[in-house]
Amino acid sequence: xxxxxxxxxxxxxxxxxxxxxxxxxxxxxxxxxxxxxxxxxxxxxxxxxxxxxxxxxxxxxxxxxxxxxxxxxxxxxxxxxxxxxxxxxxxxxxxxxxxxxxxxxxxxxxxxxxxxxxxxxxxxxxxxxxxxxxxxxxxxxxxxxxxxxxxxxxxxxxxxxxxxxxxxxxxxxxxxxxxxxxxxxxxxxxxxxxxxxxxxxxxxxxxxxxxxxxxxxxxxxxxxxxxx
Amino acid sequence: xxxxxxxxxxxxxxxxxxxxxxxxxxxxxxxxxxxxxxxxxxxxxxxxxxxxxxxxxxxxxxxxxxxxxxxxxxxxxxxxxxxxxxxxxxxxxxxxxxxxxxxxxxxxxxxxxxxxxxxxxxxxxxxxxxxxxxxxxxxxxxxxxxxxxxxxxxxxxxxxxxxxxxxxxxxxxxxxxxxxx
Numbered sequence: 001x002x003x004x005x006x007x008x009x010x011x012x013x014x015x016x017x018x019x020x021x022x023x024x025x026x027x028x029x030x031x032x033x034x035x036x037x038x039x040x041x042x043x044x045x046x047x048x049x050x051x052x053x054x055x056x057x058x059x060x061x062x063x064x065x066x067x068x069x070x071x072x073x074x075x076x077x078x079x080x081x082x083x084x085x086x087x088x089x090x091x092x093x094x095x096x097x098x099x100x101x102x103x104x105x106x107x108x109x110x111x112x113x114x115x116x117x118x119x120x121x122x123x124x125x126x127x128x129x130x131x132x133x134x135x136x137x138x139x140x141x142x143x144x145x146x147x148x149x150x151x152x153x154x155x156x157x158x159x160x161x162x163x164x165x166x167x168x169x170x171x172x173x174x175x176x177x178x179x180x181x182x183x184x185x186x187x188x189x190x191x192x193x194x195x196x197x198x199x200x201x202x203x204x205x206x207x208x209x210x211x212x213x214x215x216x217x218x219x220x221x222x223x224x225x226x227x228x
Numbered sequence: 229x230x231x232x233x234x235x236x237x238x239x240x241x242x243x244x245x246x247x248x249x250x251x252x253x254x255x256x257x258x259x260x261x262x263x264x265x266x267x268x269x270x271x272x273x274x275x276x277x278x279x280x281x282x283x284x285x286x287x288x289x290x291x292x293x294x295x296x297x298x299x300x301x302x303x304x305x306x307x308x309x310x311x312x313x314x315x316x317x318x319x320x321x322x323x324x325x326x327x328x329x330x331x332x333x334x335x336x337x338x339x340x341x342x343x344x345x346x347x348x349x350x351x352x353x354x355x356x357x358x359x360x361x362x363x364x365x366x367x368x369x370x371x372x373x374x375x376x377x378x379x380x381x382x383x384x385x386x387x388x389x390x391x392x393x394x395x396x397x398x399x400x401x402x403x404x405x406x407x408x409x
Binding site for chain 1: 233237240244246248
């Protein structure tokens with residue numbers, strides 16, 4: 001791992017090609033992107049344009065086929081799966097559209113899980129604070145199945161912010177929520193981001209959400225078509 | 229994180245996962261418990277029956293050793309051997325037969341039943357004692373009656389099946405005459 005400057009996300013000519021029975025599919029075609037620490041970047045574009053794939057690449061969940069990638073000062077190219085997992089644990093929080101909470105764990109246990117894996121002795125205290133911050137202090141012992149969609153996404157936010165990551169990646173965080181609930185979750189997301197001074201990349205189909213970001217990237221056919 | 233802390237965390241996560249695992253396994257565990265209980269129950273009853281038979285084997289058999297000749301009588305040489313090697317010897321004959329009350333063979337109101345007919349000698353039983361109801365010595369119950377026929381001892385359940393009342397001489401005679409068909 002090579003530590004670099006305070007640039008939070010740096011992608012140089014990044015390519016992602018997947019092979020299937022139908023042949024090779026070029027998902028990302030030479031992405032160049034630089035995001036500074038503390039920036040809030042919205043990523044918009046039609047379905048299949050490569051938004052989520054770019055997010056997965058930045059999270060280290062997908063290995064690139066070409067180019068260079070550096071996140072939070074760490075070059076991901078040569079990292080093993082274990083090293084990538086440790087890197088994510090220390091630097092990246094992810095919020096998914098489908099929440100991805102563990103159904104057999106309570107809200108508190110879900111929020112505390114990344115801290116437990118990090119070996120933090122104050123895991124449950126921190127998780128409790130984060131659940132209070134998202135307004136779920138009265139639901140900490142509830143299982144995901146006992147929570148509404150909005151509440152589940154708030155637990156996911158608490159889990160993502162509990163380790164205070166340098167970078168937060170959110171993939172359609174309001175995609176499964178109704179309008180009002182989605183708005184509340186977004187308000188929460190932005191307020192947590194401000195509190196932690198996190199660099200945030202938000203993939204969304206909703207232009208009004210992208211407009212709340214300091215910078216909006218448009219993607220089309222695996223490339224950045226507009227960055228402004 | 230130390231190795232011990234890693235194992236502790238792994239155990240914690242596995243325990244949380246089991247919350248759902250056990251829910252799914254409820255029926256399986258219930259079946260397992262019922263199965264084990266059934267096997268244990270059968271084993272216990274079997275052991276109890278075997279134990280009871282072993283404890284009362286001598287009285288149930290009516291002696292120490294039971295030697296059987298199937299479909300032919302024992303010859304003189306065998307008789308001599310048995311007498312020479314036994315303290316006491318009792319000769320019993322058994323056969324399967326159909327029993328029906330006299331005059332009731334064709335009557336729908338009277339019952340009939342497959343029975344095991346046993347003829348015994350005066351030495352029977354070699355072990356224990358035959359208790360009858362009404363209280364009679366076995367010898368007199370099986371002895372010759374005034375009309376020249378012989379008595380018989382019948383299980384009370386058979387009398388019920390044959391629609392005869394227990395204890396009456398009439399029933400006694402009927403059963404005695406009705407058994408060997």
